[in-house]
Amino acid sequence: MGTPSGGGARTPHPRAGTVGIKEVARRAGVSPGTVSNVLNRPERVAPATRARVEQAIRELGFVRNASASTLRAGQSSTIGLMILDLGNPFFADVARGVEDVASERGYAVILASSGGSHDKERRHLTVLAEQRVRGVLITPVDGQDDHVELLRRRGVAVVLLDHPTPRANQCSVAVDDVAGGELAVRHLLEEGARDIALVTGPSSLRQCADRRKGALRALRAAGLGREALREITVPDMNARAGEGAARRLLEGELPDAVFCANDLLALGLLRVLLQVGVKVPDDVAIIGYDDIEFTGAAAVPLSSVRQPTFQLGRIATELLLDECENSAGHAHQQVMFQPELVVRESTRRLVADAEG
Amino acid sequence: MGTPSGGGARTPHPRAGTVGIKEVARRAGVSPGTVSNVLNRPERVAPATRARVEQAIRELGFVRNASASTLRAGQSSTIGLMILDLGNPFFADVARGVEDVASERGYAVILASSGGSHDKERRHLTVLAEQRVRGVLITPVDGQDDHVELLRRRGVAVVLLDHPTPRANQCSVAVDDVAGGELAVRHLLEEGARDIALVTGPSSLRQCADRRKGALRALRAAGLGREALREITVPDMNARAGEGAARRLLEGELPDAVFCANDLLALGLLRVLLQVGVKVPDDVAIIGYDDIEFTGAAAVPLSSVRQPTFQLGRIATELLLDECENSAGHAHQQVMFQPELVVRESTRRLVADAEG
DNA sequence: GCCAGGGGTTGACACGTTTTAATGGCTTTG
DNA sequence: CAAAGCCATTAAAACGTGTCAACCCCTGGC
Numbered sequence: 001m002g003t004p005s006g007g008g009a010r011t012p013h014p015r016a017g018t019v020g021i022k023e024v025a026r027r028a029g030v031s032p033g034t035v036s037n038v039l040n041r042p043e044r045v046a047p048a049t050r051a052r053v054e055q056a057i058r059e060l061g062f063v064r065n066a067s068a069s070t071l072r073a074g075q076s077s078t079i080g081l082m083i084l085d086l087g088n089p090f091f092a093d094v095a096r097g098v099e100d101v102a103s104e105r106g107y108a109v110i111l112a113s114s115g116g117s118h119d120k121e122r123r124h125l126t127v128l129a130e131q132r133v134r135g136v137l138i139t140p141v142d143g144q145d146d147h148v149e150l151l152r153r154r155g156v157a158v159v160l161l162d163h164p165t166p167r168a169n170q171c172s173v174a175v176d177d178v179a180g181g182e183l184a185v186r187h188l189l190e191e192g193a194r195d196i197a198l199v200t201g202p203s204s205l206r207q208c209a210d211r212r213k214g215a216l217r218a219l220r221a222a223g224l225g226r227e228a229l230r231e232i233t234v235p236d237m238n239a240r241a242g243e244g245a246a247r248r249l250l251e252g253e254l255p256d257a258v259f260c261a262n263d264l265l266a267l268g269l270l271r272v273l274l275q276v277g278v279k280v281p282d283d284v285a286i287i288g289y290d291d292i293e294f295t296g297a298a299a300v301p302l303s304s305v306r307q308p309t310f311q312l313g314r315i316a317t318e319l320l321l322d323e324c325e326n327s328a329g330h331a332h333q334q335v336m337f338q339p340e341l342v343v344r345e346s347t348r349r350l351v352a353d354a355e356g
Numbered sequence: 357m358g359t360p361s362g363g364g365a366r367t368p369h370p371r372a373g374t375v376g377i378k379e380v381a382r383r384a385g386v387s388p389g390t391v392s393n394v395l396n397r398p399e400r401v402a403p404a405t406r407a408r409v410e411q412a413i414r415e416l417g418f419v420r421n422a423s424a425s426t427l428r429a430g431q432s433s434t435i436g437l438m439i440l441d442l443g444n445p446f447f448a449d450v451a452r453g454v455e456d457v458a459s460e461r462g463y464a465v466i467l468a469s470s471g472g473s474h475d476k477e478r479r480h481l482t483v484l485a486e487q488r489v490r491g492v493l494i495t496p497v498d499g500q501d502d503h504v505e506l507l508r509r510r511g512v513a514v515v516l517l518d519h520p521t522p523r524a525n526q527c528s529v530a531v532d533d534v535a536g537g538e539l540a541v542r543h544l545l546e547e548g549a550r551d552i553a554l555v556t557g558p559s560s561l562r563q564c565a566d567r568r569k570g571a572l573r574a575l576r577a578a579g580l581g582r583e584a585l586r587e588i589t590v591p592d593m594n595a596r597a598g599e600g601a602a603r604r605l606l607e608g609e610l611p612d613a614v615f616c617a618n619d620l621l622a623l624g625l626l627r628v629l630l631q632v633g634v635k636v637p638d639d640v641a642i643i644g645y646d647d648i649e650f651t652g653a654a655a656v657p658l659s660s661v662r663q664p665t666f667q668l669g670r671i672a673t674e675l676l677l678d679e680c681e682n683s684a685g686h687a688h689q690q691v692m693f694q695p696e697l698v699v700r701e702s703t704r705r706l707v708a709d710a711e712g
Numbered sequence: 713g714c715c716a717g718g719g720g721t722t723g724a725c726a727c728g729t730t731t732t733a734a735t736g737g738c739t740t741t742g
Numbered sequence: 743c744a745a746a747g748c749c750a751t752t753a754a755a756a757c758g759t760g761t762c763a764a765c766c767c768c769t770g771g772c
Contacts, residue, residue, distance in 0.1 A: 018757095018758085021758065021759060022759095031722045032723090032760095033724095033761085033762095034721060037760090039759090040759095040760070040761095044720080044721095045720075045721085046720060049720080049721085061506075064486050064758090065427070065759070066486040067424075067487075067758080069758085069759055070727095071424050071427055071728065072726075072759045072761085076423065081467070087448065087449065087452055089445060089448070093442075095442055096442045096469070099468070099469050106483075108483050108484075109468075110466055110467070111455060111465050112464075123459075124459065130419055130421070132423055154419070239653070267649075270653060293594075293620075294623060297595070297624070297655055298650075299653055299655050299656075301655065377729060378728080378729095386751075387752050387753075388729080389730080389753075390750085392730055392731085393730095395729095396730075400749090402751090420729080423727090423728080423729090424727075424729040424757090425728085425729055425730075427758065428728080428756075428757050
């Protein structure tokens with residue numbers, strides 16, 4: 001049709017001429033109110049008029065202006081997703097679950113990544129508040145939920161993501177990281193390890209703190225004290241940090257086994273150890289956490305602790321939307337999934353040593 | 357397991373009482389216009405008044421309503437990010453780059469994932485249009501840019517992400533996939549492979565089509581025809597699909613080498629081959645694509661073709677925001693990065709075979 | 713033939729912000 | 743001293759949609 005085929009890349013008219021509800025109304029020969037009704041309560045408008053309006057909408061290429069709707073309605077159809085790190089497949093998977101459910105139900109997702117910075121978290125939450133998001137899914141940087149509390153006070157629904165809470169006044173979805181840490185270390189102990197190292201991120205991260213707590217609990221159950229656990233703390237939770245941890249381990253005598261708070265750490269650690277000729281699991285056993293897709297294909301397939309990642313995102317979003325749309329009858333829930341131990345090569349046959 | 361142990365916490369007042377600009381104005385003893393000035397052009401307001409207003413803002417916990425701003429201004433400070441698949445670390449990394457730049461410059465990112473579905477893409481783009489996003493970064497599902505054209509006509513800035521375009525009227529940022537495919541296969545040939553298999557996704561995906569084209573080009577340069585290339589097409593681009601491809605390969609005689617259009621495919625393939633006792637690279641060499649973080653730590657470290665993923669996201673976003681904010685002086689650019697071959701164990705020492 | 717009733721449609725206002733032209737107070741200049 | 747100019751501030755008008763009360767027309771009952 002009217003395609004001015006070719007032409008320069010300039011926009012001739014700064015005014016792009018937005019078609020609004022009233023232009024549609026004029027074309028269909030009805031009032032703006034009727035158009036609005038067609039959009040929001042089609043059943044209230046006579047079939048014939050509705051058809052006329054719908055045709056006008058198609059012809060003009062009308063697209064409803066969400067800003068105006070939101071302004072008028074006082075609430076948007078957007079939710080915020082605030083995670084720690086997109087680079088971590090764990091969170092990428094969670095995000096997939098979130099996006100899935102949100103888009104099924106007609107919500108848009110605003111993505112924000114704190115990168116573990118308390119300050120960035122605050123800035124991002126401000127943006128989300130400005131956008132008047134209907135709700136927020138958040139993996140908080142630390143335990144002090146002041147930011148979160150602020151949001152709730154403003155009437156924004158909040159679901160804590162991968163972060164359990166004792167408080168009954170909000171929803172949370174999490175996986176039991178203490179149990180997970182315990183699973184991992186108990187497994188190492190059962191396989192015969194005695195001298196275990198823990199490679200973990202900053203203890204301000206709840207995930208790290210909890211997994212460590214679980215690890216200690218397993219030791220205690222085996223009659224060992226916390227001195228049995230060598231702790232190596234790294235600043236980040238990625239493969240590079242894992243490599244750093246490996247180098248630090250190599251400076252002294254190697255432990256029997258290493259529990260990494262995260263598969264990325266474990267993969268980095270594994271890479272370096274193999275490089276310098278350390279045998280895994282013969283010299284050192286390694287277990288990770290998250291069971292991301294790649295652990296099974298690692299140089300030495302990694303044992304890990306599996307979490308229902310995708311489900312985590314889905315359930316959290318469903319809870320959030322329920323709270324948003326049905327806030328009257330909504331009962332807050334604290335959902336806690338149980339993690340699952342996945343044993344692969346990287347921790348097998350320590351037993352031989354123990355029995356030998 | 358879900359423990360619905362939550363107590364019932366109701367919201368007593370449905371009206372959360374939004375504080376607006378005029379409430380702030382009343383408290384500070386000025387007019388709404390002045391408050392707006394404090395927010396948008398602080399230099400125009402007398403220091404004393406400004407201080408009063410700022411205090412009122414703090415005391416009332418005022419947060420600007422982006423919907424109203426957007427409505428009034430006719431343009432938002434949001435951009436849309438439309439990718440193929442969050443589950444692919446390649447895109448997750450791109451998204452990181454995007455989020456990075458966007459948040460630096462005060463923009464919010466709306467995330468949408470098409471999952472390769474043309475229909476989902478359309479639906480998501482509609483939502484983005486409703487949100488009146490300032491611009492869109494998109495990895496289109498296929499070449500026919502009808503959806504994209506529609507957006508542009510509506511005045512939305514668009515940058516094609518990981519998708520080159522010959523047209524001079526829009527920006528694009530991509531990596532030369534033909535060159536990448538050629539790099540990969542030339543490498544395989546140089547290492548002595550003669551019977552090569554290509555494992556790739558649907559040819560409607562530009563990435564797949566281009567990498568295949570590059571592969572054929574490398575063969576031709578070596579004096580070989582397209583019959584030298586066995587092609588296995590899989591429906592998805594993930595590890596599971598790679599496993600399926602491996603099983604199909606195992607039905608017949610194994611090739612010397614396999615070029616996978618994607619590291620995920622390669623990892624899945626590798627896993628199955630190793631499981632059934634095939635030696636890599638001795639029996640079969642494997643090369644992937646993307647060089648995601650995990651390939652180096654794979655059972656057999658995977659050769660791959662590296663792309664500047666994070667940079668891709670950053671540059672694309674910078675171009676987009678430039679086009680948004682400076683549309684007058686904006687010159688459209690078609691940025692094309694060159695990929696880089698990364699050789700690891702999975703393709704080494706085929707030479708021995710060739711020489712032997 | 714009049715009134716009640718109801719479905720379909722309308723018009724006007726409100727949502728919270730930005731912007732523009734106008735206002736008022738003050739200082740400077742001739 | 744009057745006129746002119748400047749600065750800080752204000753009042754009012756938009757932006758596009760949703761809602762609500764009012765309205766119109768038509769049907770059916772008495």
